[in-house]
Amino acid sequence: MVRSARWFAMSFGANMRHLQRDVTRLIRAYGDDTSGAIAVLIALLLPAIIGGMGLGAEIGYWYFLQRDLQHAADVSAHAAGIRQRSGDDVDLLRVAAQDVAAKAGFTASSGALELHHPPAAGPYTGNNSAVEVILTRTVPRLFSAIFDEAPVTMRARAVARVWLGSDACVLALAPGAPAALRITSSANVSLDCDAASNSIADDSFTVDGSGGLSARCASTAGGAYVTARVTLSDCENVHEYAPLVPDPYRNVAEPTIPACNSNNRNLGNPQTNTTVAPSATIVSGMPVHHFCNGLFLKGAVTFEPGLYIISGGDLDANAGAQIYGEGVTFFITSPNKVHLNGHAELHLSAPPSGELSGILFFASRAGSDVVHQVNGTAGSIVKGAIYAPTTLIDYTGNSSSDGNGGCTQVIGYMVSFSGNSGLASDCEDAGTQDIKVNEVVKLVE
Numbered sequence: 001m002v003r004s005a006r007w008f009a010m011s012f013g014a015n016m017r018h019l020q021r022d023v024t025r026l027i028r029a030y031g032d033d034t035s036g037a038i039a040v041l042i043a044l045l046l047p048a049i050i051g052g053m054g055l056g057a058e059i060g061y062w063y064f065l066q067r068d069l070q071h072a073a074d075v076s077a078h079a080a081g082i083r084q085r086s087g088d089d090v091d092l093l094r095v096a097a098q099d100v101a102a103k104a105g106f107t108a109s110s111g112a113l114e115l116h117h118p119p120a121a122g123p124y125t126g127n128n129s130a131v132e133v134i135l136t137r138t139v140p141r142l143f144s145a146i147f148d149e150a151p152v153t154m155r156a157r158a159v160a161r162v163w164l165g166s167d168a169c170v171l172a173l174a175p176g177a178p179a180a181l182r183i184t185s186s187a188n189v190s191l192d193c194d195a196a197s198n199s200i201a202d203d204s205f206t207v208d209g210s211g212g213l214s215a216r217c218a219s220t221a222g223g224a225y226v227t228a229r230v231t232l233s234d235c236e237n238v239h240e241y242a243p244l245v246p247d248p249y250r251n252v253a254e255p256t257i258p259a260c261n262s263n264n265r266n267l268g269n270p271q272t273n274t275t276v277a278p279s280a281t282i283v284s285g286m287p288v289h290h291f292c293n294g295l296f297l298k299g300a301v302t303f304e305p306g307l308y309i310i311s312g313g314d315l316d317a318n319a320g321a322q323i324y325g326e327g328v329t330f331f332i333t334s335p336n337k338v339h340l341n342g343h344a345e346l347h348l349s350a351p352p353s354g355e356l357s358g359i360l361f362f363a364s365r366a367g368s369d370v371v372h373q374v375n376g377t378a379g380s381i382v383k384g385a386i387y388a389p390t391t392l393i394d395y396t397g398n399s400s401s402d403g404n405g406g407c408t409q410v411i412g413y414m415v416s417f418s419g420n421s422g423l424a425s426d427c428e429d430a431g432t433q434d435i436k437v438n439e440v441v442k443l444v445e
Contacts, residue, residue, distance in 0.1 A: 087246020350384025
């Protein structure tokens, strides 16, 4: 529409200039005519000249309106893309787009705004990383109403996309807590990924004590307080005042709590190997076993695939316990906690698919003021997410030491490392959700 209006205005303007020269020559040629014919000719031509000039001016006016409409579409799509990057749902994307469009001069009374996430048309149709905004408005005709009384409908479209960025494996979700992500004491933490904190506190990301951090990159929505060694391979310094990172599991519903399957808190024996399997099925069809007096693990214990719900007490283990399980999720109800602080050896992996895909430990969102301690030995292999969105995680351990790659995500309201840890992020087949940081928003259409 913009190009068509611009071309028509330029073409019409050139034709009008030729017409004016022809009329001028005609007037000069008949300047001495006394028959009155020139007056008749001028009377016939004057409405066309005035109407043409008015139409040219109106087309120029349409062009400027179209340009303003496209600007409003561009900035509103970009605003929606920024909110999408922060993890907002489509209703909040629409609110952001409408607010910015209004500030650009486009209001509900002047037209309509459509928002599609993902886009409904164009090369990014169905792409969940993109958002589409379409603005339409109706403009009444002025001089051109002589030729057509129907109003002119203008339309502008823009698509913004969230892209690039890198993968994190550690994320603190607290919006304003000091030291939301902290590496302290003599802890030496090695991450094959990024680390991020959503806190806007001045010391949101803290590395102190005699230890240090080695990672690809680190970012924080607030400031960084670093007095120890920090080695970053993919960025020069900690990215301060960076965009918020959305919780990748925010839409995962907590499982339904079934009836109690076991009142026995103690499981396993230091002298024997113990295997436990789900003994019931929840509504979704997922196999489940409910320990309703907490769970204390001893010796070697193997969990068959399924969901294990811990209520009425903590999930605990004695020193030297060996815990095995593939395709398992441990759901910890409030106010209970994970307390694997006895240097247990962990060989655990989360379900690679399904409603709890990628989640290994899931602490209830109803919890608060709770510290979950997951301290595995150097030989531990942990594959999946340790997820406590409303409570603190104190992690020490390794995601893999066998050279086969591991995938550990630590996502808590606050996260601390107080011992030596190594986290790998080879998560291609782990069923986990990506934790994207340092993403950019660009207009692509």
